[in-house]
Structure formats: C-alpha cells, structure tokens
Amino acid sequence: MRGRLAAVAAAALLFGCANQAAERPARGAAIPAAPRYVPPADPYPSTYHAYPGVPTAITGATLFDGEGGRTENGTIVMAEGRILAVGGPDTPIPEGAARIDGRGRWVTPGVIDVHSHLGDYPSPGVEAHSDGNEITSPVRPEVWAEHSVWPQDPGFSRALANGGITTLQVLPGSANLFGGRGVTLRNVPGRTVQAMRFPGAPRGLKLACGENPKRVYGGRNQMPQTRMGNVALMRQTWQRAVEYRERRAREPNTARDLALDTLVEAMAGTVLVHNHCYRADEMAIMLDMAREFGFRIAAFHHAVEAYKIGDLLRTNETCAAMWADWWGFKMEAYDAVNENIPLVHNAGACAIVHSDDANGIQRLNQEAAKALADGRRMGINIADEVAWRWLAINPATALGIADQTGSLRAGKRADVVLWNGNPLSVYTRPQQVWIDGALMYDMNDPNRRPVSDFELGQPGEGDVK
Amino acid sequence: MTRVKTKRHPGLDPGSMNTACSGKNARRRCSWVPTFVGMTLALLATPVRGQTIAITGGRVVIGDGSEPIDNGIVVIRDGRVVAAGAGAAVPAGATIVDARGKWVTAGVVAGFSQIGLLEVDAVDATNDTRAATSPFSAAIDVAPAINPLATSIAVSRAAGVTRAVVSPSTARSIFAGQGAVIDLGGDMQPITRARAFQYIELGEEGAADAGGSRASAHVLLRNALREARDLRLPVGVRGQARAPAAAPPKDLAENPYILSGAQRSDDVLLTRFDAAALVPVLQGRQLLLVHVERASDILQVLALKREFANLRIVLVGATEGWRVAAEIAAAGVPVIANALVDLPASFEQLAATQSNVGRMHAAGINVAIGMINDDEARQVRLSTQYAGNLVGIGRVPGHTGLTWTQAFAAISSAPAEALGMGGEIGSLRPGRRGDVVIWDGDPLELATGVDAVWIDGVRQSLENRQTRLRERYRQPQEGALPHAYDPR
Numbered sequence: 001m002r003g004r005l006a007a008v009a010a011a012a013l014l015f016g017c018a019n020q021a022a023e024r025p026a027r028g029a030a031i032p033a034a035p036r037y038v039p040p041a042d043p044y045p046s047t048y049h050a051y052p053g054v055p056t057a058i059t060g061a062t063l064f065d066g067e068g069g070r071t072e073n074g075t076i077v078m079a080e081g082r083i084l085a086v087g088g089p090d091t092p093i094p095e096g097a098a099r100i101d102g103r104g105r106w107v108t109p110g111v112i113d114v115h116s117h118l119g120d121y122p123s124p125g126v127e128a129h130s131d132g133n134e135i136t137s138p139v140r141p142e143v144w145a146e147h148s149v150w151p152q153d154p155g156f157s158r159a160l161a162n163g164g165i166t167t168l169q170v171l172p173g174s175a176n177l178f179g180g181r182g183v184t185l186r187n188v189p190g191r192t193v194q195a196m197r198f199p200g201a202p203r204g205l206k207l208a209c210g211e212n213p214k215r216v217y218g219g220r221n222q223m224p225q226t227r228m229g230n231v232a233l234m235r236q237t238w239q240r241a242v243e244y245r246e247r248r249a250r251e252p253n254t255a256r257d258l259a260l261d262t263l264v265e266a267m268a269g270t271v272l273v274h275n276h277c278y279r280a281d282e283m284a285i286m287l288d289m290a291r292e293f294g295f296r297i298a299a300f301h302h303a304v305e306a307y308k309i310g311d312l313l314r315t316n317e318t319c320a321a322m323w324a325d326w327w328g329f330k331m332e333a334y335d336a337v338n339e340n341i342p343l344v345h346n347a348g349a350c351a352i353v354h355s356d357d358a359n360g361i362q363r364l365n366q367e368a369a370k371a372l373a374d375g376r377r378m379g380i381n382i383a384d385e386v387a388w389r390w391l392a393i394n395p396a397t398a399l400g401i402a403d404q405t406g407s408l409r410a411g412k413r414a415d416v417v418l419w420n421g422n423p424l425s426v427y428t429r430p431q432q433v434w435i436d437g438a439l440m441y442d443m444n445d446p447n448r449r450p451v452s453d454f455e456l457g458q459p460g461e462g463d464v465k
Numbered sequence: 466m467t468r469v470k471t472k473r474h475p476g477l478d479p480g481s482m483n484t485a486c487s488g489k490n491a492r493r494r495c496s497w498v499p500t501f502v503g504m505t506l507a508l509l510a511t512p513v514r515g516q517t518i519a520i521t522g523g524r525v526v527i528g529d530g531s532e533p534i535d536n537g538i539v540v541i542r543d544g545r546v547v548a549a550g551a552g553a554a555v556p557a558g559a560t561i562v563d564a565r566g567k568w569v570t571a572g573v574v575a576g577f578s579q580i581g582l583l584e585v586d587a588v589d590a591t592n593d594t595r596a597a598t599s600p601f602s603a604a605i606d607v608a609p610a611i612n613p614l615a616t617s618i619a620v621s622r623a624a625g626v627t628r629a630v631v632s633p634s635t636a637r638s639i640f641a642g643q644g645a646v647i648d649l650g651g652d653m654q655p656i657t658r659a660r661a662f663q664y665i666e667l668g669e670e671g672a673a674d675a676g677g678s679r680a681s682a683h684v685l686l687r688n689a690l691r692e693a694r695d696l697r698l699p700v701g702v703r704g705q706a707r708a709p710a711a712a713p714p715k716d717l718a719e720n721p722y723i724l725s726g727a728q729r730s731d732d733v734l735l736t737r738f739d740a741a742a743l744v745p746v747l748q749g750r751q752l753l754l755v756h757v758e759r760a761s762d763i764l765q766v767l768a769l770k771r772e773f774a775n776l777r778i779v780l781v782g783a784t785e786g787w788r789v790a791a792e793i794a795a796a797g798v799p800v801i802a803n804a805l806v807d808l809p810a811s812f813e814q815l816a817a818t819q820s821n822v823g824r825m826h827a828a829g830i831n832v833a834i835g836m837i838n839d840d841e842a843r844q845v846r847l848s849t850q851y852a853g854n855l856v857g858i859g860r861v862p863g864h865t866g867l868t869w870t871q872a873f874a875a876i877s878s879a880p881a882e883a884l885g886m887g888g889e890i891g892s893l894r895p896g897r898r899g900d901v902v903i904w905d906g907d908p909l910e911l912a913t914g915v916d917a918v919w920i921d922g923v924r925q926s927l928e929n930r931q932t933r934l935r936e937r938y939r940q941p942q943e944g945a946l947p948h949a950y951d952p953r
Contacts, residue, residue, distance in 0.1 A: 337934050374914075426853030465808075
C-alpha cells in the first residue's frame with residue numbers, strides 16, 4: 001500500500017511540473033512535447049483478492065452442477081480457492097481437508113444474479129442514495145454503474161445469507177436508452193467497489209426499450225416521446241459510434257468520446273449488451289438493430305413476453321433474464337405468464353432467473369422453483385438439476401464469466417452453496433456459502449454474517465436477517 | 466421493474482374517480498342494468514339453496530392454528546361450512562368431491578392489499594388506490610371502486626386467495642379513508658364488509674402527508690378526532706346515534722352525522738363528510754388501521770388508547786414490532802405485518818428482520834401476514850410463499866419463525882380475527898363462509914398448485930388472462946394463421 005501511494009505522489013509531482021512548464025513557456029522557445037497520453041486498458045481495475053480458505057470436502061450431498069448435471073451422494077472438494085474435484089462417494093479427499101457431512105443437504109454453484117441495483121439503489125432508499133439513473137439525457141453510455149455503487153449497502157449481505165448469491169451484475173437503471181456500463185461483482189464486503197469487482201469480467205452496457213425512456217423524456221417534451229423515437233435515437237447513436245470507430249481507425253488523434261467508446265467496445269464484444277426490454281415485438285426490433293450495427297445482445301432483461309418469441313431468442317442466441325411471476329405494474333408487463341421461464345427454456349433458448357430487486361435477490365432459488373412447477377403443470381417436464389442452469393451457467397454465460405464460475409467443475413472458482421435441504425423448497429436456506437473457497441457465510445456462526453458499516457450502532461445490528 | 470423513481474402510487478386523475486356499479490347494491494344503484502343481467506349475476510354469486518358439498522379424503526387444514534387432519538371431510542351447505550374434520554359425516558344427497566392425496570384448506574385471506582382497486586399501476590385511469598387531489602380523506606370508501614373483474618382478482622383466486630382486506634392509500638391527509646373486506650369470487654358482488662376500517666399513516670408517510678413531521682401528524686389526528694367528537698346531531702335524530710357496539714355503519718346514509726342539520730364549530734379543518742366518517746372510529750364501531758414501522762412510532766400509537774379509550778386499533782407494518790412486542794401484546798393490539806422485510810429500506814425500518822413476525826407471535830400478539838408497500842394490488846398470491854419462508858427460517862439458528870400451522874393461520878384466521886371477522890371467514894370452523902381450496906400438495910410449498918376453489922360455497926373458475934396467454938403460446942410459432950385466429 002505504501003509503495004502505491006508513493007507512486008501516486010510521484011505521478012502528481014511530475015504532472016505538476018509539466019503544468020508549470022506549460023503555463024510559463026519561454027518566449028520564442030518551443031514548448032517541449034508532453035508524452036502522449038495513453039489511457040490505461042482498465043482505468044478502474046479490480047483489487048479483489050480471494051479471502052483465505054481451508055481445503056474443504058463436502059460429502060454425501062446431492063449436487064446440482066449448474067450445467068444440468070446431478071450427483072446423488074456426491075463429494076465436492078475445494079482447495080486454494082478452486083474446485084479441486086467433483087464426483088461420487090469415491091472421490092479422493094486430500095489429507096487434512098476439513099470434512100462437512102452433506103447428507104440430506106444439497107450443494108450447488110453460487111447463485112448469479114445478472115440484474116441487480118444493490119449499491120446504486122441501496123438501502124436505505126433515501127434520495128441521497130438514488131444513484132442508478134443519470135436522467136439528464138437519454139443517451140448516457142459514458143456513465144459506469146460502478147462509480148455509483150455504495151459498498152456499504154446492507155443488501156449485499158442479505159443476498160449472500162438468504163440467497164446464496166456469490167456473483168452479481170449491478171446495472172444502471174432504465175430511464176435512459178443507453179443507461180451506461182454495468183459492473184460484475186463478487187459478493188464480498190469491501191471498502192471500495194474495486195475490491196468487489198470480478199477480476200477480468202467484461203463490463204456490461206445497459207440499453208432500455210419501451211415505456212421508461214419515452215415516459216421520462218417525453219414528459220419533458222424531448223426525444224424520445226414514442227417507441228419509434230426510442231428506436232430512432234438508438235440507431236442515430238449507434239451510427240455515430242460506427243463513424244467514430246472508423247474515424248479513430250483513420251485518425252488516431254481524433255478526440256476521445258467516452259460515451260462512444262462504450263459503444264465501440266460493445267460492437268467489439270468486450271462490453272456485453274444487456275437490454276431492458278419487456279415486449280416481444282420490441283425485442284424483435286432490437287435483434288434487427290443489433291444486426292444492423294454489428295453488436296450482439298447478450299440478454300434481454302425482464303423480457304415478460306419472451307415466451308412469445310422463444311424461437312427468435314434461440315436462433316439469435318440471446319438469453320432472456322426473467323422473473324417467475326412479477327407482472328402488471330405497467331402496460332409492458334401486462335402480458336406476463338407464470339410459465340415464461342420454462343416456455344423460453346422449452347423453445348431451446350437460454351433462460352435466466354433474475355431479480356432487479358433487493359428482496360427478490362434473496363430468493364432467486366424460490367423463483368426458479370415456482371417457474372419450474374408451473375412449467376410442469378403445463379406439461380413441460382424439466383428436471384430440477386436442469387432448471388438450476390437458470391441460476392448458474394446461463395447467467396454466467398450472459399456475463400462472459402462461464403469459464404470462471406457458474407458450475408461445479410474442477411478448476412473453476414470455488415463459488416459454492418451448501419443448502420440445508422432441497423433448494424427448490426420454500427423451507428430451505430443456505431447453510432454455508434463459499435466464494436473462491438473462502439467461507440463467507442455460515443448460518444451456525446454469527447461471526448460469518450457480514451454487518452455493513454451502515455448497520456453498526458443501529459437497532460438490529462448483527463441480528464439474523 | 467421500473468427503476469425510474471416514481472411514487473409507488475401514481476397520482477390519480479380526479480376525473481377518473483370510479484363510480485362504476487359494483488358491490489352488493491349494484492342493481493339497486495344502477496337502474497340502467499337490464500334486469501336479466503342482474504338476475505344472471507345473482508345466480509352466479511349466490512350458492513344454490515340446499516346444495517351440499519362434501520370434500521372427502523384430503524388432508525384438512527382448518528386454518529385456526531390446529532394441526533392438519535388426515536383423511537378429513539369438509540361439508541359445505543348453503544354457502545357455509547357445516548363441518549370439517551375427521552369425524553364429519555357425509556350428508557345424504559351431498560355432491561362428493563374426492564380429495565384423496567390432496568390438501569383441503571380454508572381459503573387464503575390477504576391480510577393487507579389493494580386488490581380490485583387497480584388494473585395496471587402505472588395507468589392512472591385504472592388506478593383507484595389514492596385520490597391525489599380529492600377534497601375528501603377519511604370519508605373515502607373503497608367499496609364502490611372495487612372491480613370484481615380486475616385481472617388480479619382472477620389471478621389471485623387461481624392461487625387460492627379467497628378473501629382480501631382492501632385499503633386505500635393516503636394522499637393529502639394522514640387519513641386514507643375506509644377499506645373493505647372483499648371476496649375474490651367471479652361474480653359482481655365482491656364486498657364482504659364495506660367500511661370495515663379507517664386507514665391512517667403515522668410514520669414517515671404520515672409525516673409527509675401532514676406537512677412534514679410526525680408531530681404534525683399527531684396533532685392532525687387529535688384535531689380530527691376532536692372534530693368528530695364535537696359533531697352534534699340535528700335535533701330529532703339524536704336517539705338514533707346509538708348503534709350496536711363493534712358494528713361499522715352499514716351505509717354512508719346510515720351515519721346521521723353527515724346530515725346537513727348537524728352543528729359544527731367554525732374552527733374546523735375537516736369536511737363534514739370526513740369528520741362524520743371518524744365518529745364510528747371514535748366510538749369503537751369501526752377499526753382504526755394505523756401504519757407505522759418504527760418502534761417509537763408503535764409506542765405512540767399504543768398510547769392513543771389511553772387518550773381515546775374506545776379506539777379499536779390494528780397496527781399495520783410494524784417492521785420494528787419485535788423491539789416492543791411486550792408492549793403491543795399488553796395492549797392487546799393485533800398486527801398485520803410484512804413477512805420477509807429484512808432490509809433497512811428506510812430509517813423507520815432499521816431493525817428489520819424476517820424474525821419479526823415470529824418474535825411478535827411468540828410474545829402473544831395476533832400477527833397476520835399482509836403486503837404493505839409490496840405489490841399489494843397484484844401479488845397477494847405470494848402469501849403462501851411468504852408464510853412458508855417463516856417456517857423455513859425456524860431452522861436457522863437465531864431466527865424465530867412460525868410452525869407450519871401458525872404460518873398457515875397467519876394467512877387465514879389471523880387476518881380475519883385482526884379485522885374482527887374470525888366468526889365469518891378465515892377458517893373451516895362450522896358456520897364460516899364456504900371458502901375452500903384443494904391443493905395438489907403442501908399449500909405453502911413452491912411446487913404446489915391449486916386444483917379447485919370454492920367461495921361462499923360456489924365453485925370458481927381458475928382461468929384468467931395469464932392462463933389464456935399461456936395456452937395460446939404453448940408453441941410460439943404461428944400455424945397457418947396468426948395466433949389471433951387460434952381456436953378458443
């Protein structure tokens with residue numbers, strides 16, 4: 001730490017000198033050329049590190065591997081922050097590993113939420129904390145959600161303890177057509193958002209269709225006021241990004257545009273597009289727009305009418321991130337069906353359960369269970385372990401981190417939940433949660449229950465939540 | 466969800482105040498309704514006289530906190546429960562419903578909701594939850610605004626909800642007006658009890674409604690009750706003022722305090738209608754539902770009983786109730802609480818925990834589960850899931866949950882009793898209305914579905930917009946013609 005501070009001070013000194021020189025050029029003398037500014041590849045890099053863990057083996061549990069596989073009487077071994085082995089009762093366990101009896105319990109990969117506002121709409125939900133929507137222009141791809149995230153949001157700990165959430169994407173809100181960049185976090189407490197950032201995870205770009213942008217800006221007599229206005233302004237913006245990219249390629253000294261940089265990265269695929277969109281017809285238009293400008297939509301979020309276009313989602317390889325049964329709060333959420341998730345799955349498309357909510361994120365397993373049961377009642381028979389894909393490998397894929405997490409595979413990060421029963425039952429809770437092999441929650445140990453700074457000295461501090 | 470910050474209850478266009486014909490007296494008030502339509506509706510709504518239904522072989526849950534009874538029988542006659550349990554006999558001539566392998570329970574009662582008051586929240590014209598620019602407050606009565614054909618009623622019915630407590634929201638006053646208890650039947654007569662309670666805000670929301678402080682809200686409350694007390698009946702009707710205790714006025718017109726001859730002082734803030742509406746509250750003939758969350762606010766509400774002895778108070782919300790559970794229990798005040806609030810979503814909910822309901826119950830309080838600021842107009846069907854979670858937390862050290870039977874009672878008899886209607890709804894004890902649900906498994910479990918619903922002894926349709934859309938899009942691809950031509 002000391003070394004880093006010293007480096008920063010030295011840089012400031014240099015910068016100060018350069019300024020001085022620039023302010024007082026000697027008359028007639030050539031201004032010395034400043035070194036060309038090269039932006040760092042990642043100006044707000046992750047400082048996350050895995051917390052200490054001990055080699056641990058859980059035996060005798062039912063395993064859902066997150067990719068659709070299931071092992072009864074299964075063993076999982078974690079060491080050095082990684083999954084070492086997954087298999088049946090004969091799986092070798094290293095000497096000295098802590099052993100946990102998993103009989104009657106279930107083990108799954110940590111739950112991943114692709115759509116959260118923890119940190120940018122934190123608790124308490126006071127105006128001073130309302131940091132998710134930069135409602136100053138419908139086109140704000142230059143803002144980054146991570147610059148709003150308040151790491152002390154007590155909601156992170158609830159998502160961990162009650163929901164088994166180990167990874168989440170925090171997105172900007174949906175007031176704007178281009179809401180800004182999302183950030184993928186490890187669900188660990190941190191003093192800074194950098195200390196929570198998932199190392200190497202691509203950032204997201206939040207787009208919004210439909211009612212929100214046109215209501216917010218239409219109400220100000222400003223574009224967009226209609227859905228066609230939404231599409232026109234989006235297209236105009238993508239066109240600007242295409243031209244900017246070409247100009248930058250031709251003329252490297254072209255002035256940098258932080259807004260268009262985000263879009264250029266989205267077209268290059270290094271920033272993944274997450275599109276708030278409810279209606280089937282609008283999703284179909286967005287898929288065309290993606291083809292028109294050469295970007296890919298990783299997932300439609302909310303996607304209340306995804307069941308009407310499951311075939312389109314399959315052929316475009318675009319996921320739908322959905323609720324089980326939330327509906328009716330506005331017109332574009334009016335055509336909800338309880339079977340949305342299983343219908344999308346049944347059409348061969350990628351289905352994801354998401355929350356968009358500080359309470360819902362505590363029960364994504366229950367949302368999956370409701371959707372699964374509703375699907376079965378209409379004849380769509382999906383196995384429990386296959387449905388767990390909706391909470392694991394599918395969201396990991398949409399976030400571009402499926403090589404790191406999202407399933408119980410040897411070599412992946414040891415993001416693991418031990419549930420005290422079948423996690424598709426209403427009576428089940430996480431018993432222990434590991435993130436990178438570190439035990440971050442233990443229902444039997446009050447000292448493994450995070451308490452945010454905000455909660456200290458307040459009524460209910462350290463209570464079960 | 467929209468993350469654009471909007472008030473949870475969008476402003477209501479004053480021109481859209483719903484005066485549609487609905488409620489028990491729809492036919493009388495709406496003379497334009499053709500008689501034959503009225504007759505058809507009456508037939509649909511009224512149980513067939515003399516009809517007896519016996520549901521046999523199921524696991525019977527009475528709903529009063531008693532243990533489930535295996536291989537039980539539930540008998541309904543003329544719309545009422547006649548018997549339920551192991552020893553009940555099947556009357557001769559009864560229509561038998563075989564429920565072997567199923568669960569048979571009292572219908573779910575939504576302990577706090579706004580169901581029937583809106584179709585789409587963000588479409589103001591359909592939203593009758595609050596009246597942002599109305600001249601009235603306490604006098605507002607939700608009964609005529611209830612739409613029994615609201616989609617959420619059919620959707621909730623299909624999930625086993627048969628009755629609901631329906632409250633208005635406040636707008637420019639701490640008084641929201643008078644709420645009702647309704648049924649979720651598929652007929653045009655939704656009202657079980659109109660004007661069942663007055664709803665007021667005394668916490669953060671109340672402070673905002675009262676001009677900016679809790680202190681102002683308390684003064685407004687006391688002033689309003691004073692204005693109600695000071696209403697003097699016109700000469701000639703004073704003898705009628707004595708209504709039976711614990712009965713709310715059956716009709717606005719039956720409240721003599723709104724008669725124009727009633728005398729008032731010049732020093733008043735409330736309209737005559739609003740002041741008159743508070744008379745039954747003051748007399749203890751109408752319940753007062755008070756929404757507060759913070760522990761100190763709860764104690765202030767309990768103290769009101771010392772000042773106004775006849776008030777019959779029910780606490781709504783009470784997220785920090787567990788901190789003052791002994792005081793609530795000593796006051797004998799029931800609570801309608803959210804089940805799963807565990808975030809300090811506001812500064813009045815700092816001590817939020819999912820153990821709140823369990824701890825209050827353990828202290829001897831009658832606690833019902835409601836949905837306060839929680840999708841209360843559309844998602845009362847989550848009541849079973851919420852109750853199940855309170856069973857689940859009992860297995861987490863440090864948590865206080867509910868037993869299964871307590872949890873089911875928290876969404877059946879407990880809300881009925883909180884509303885003073887335990888003798889009418891909320892359980893399968895003899896004499897209660899015939900609200901019965903057959904489930905294909907444990908009703909609190911996530912995978913369980915509803916097989917059949919009776920309300921007032923009338924078998925209900927479980928179809929709704931959502932089930933119709935589902936069937937239309939079993940296969941998203943269109944056939945020879947677009948989906949709009951699919952056979953119906």
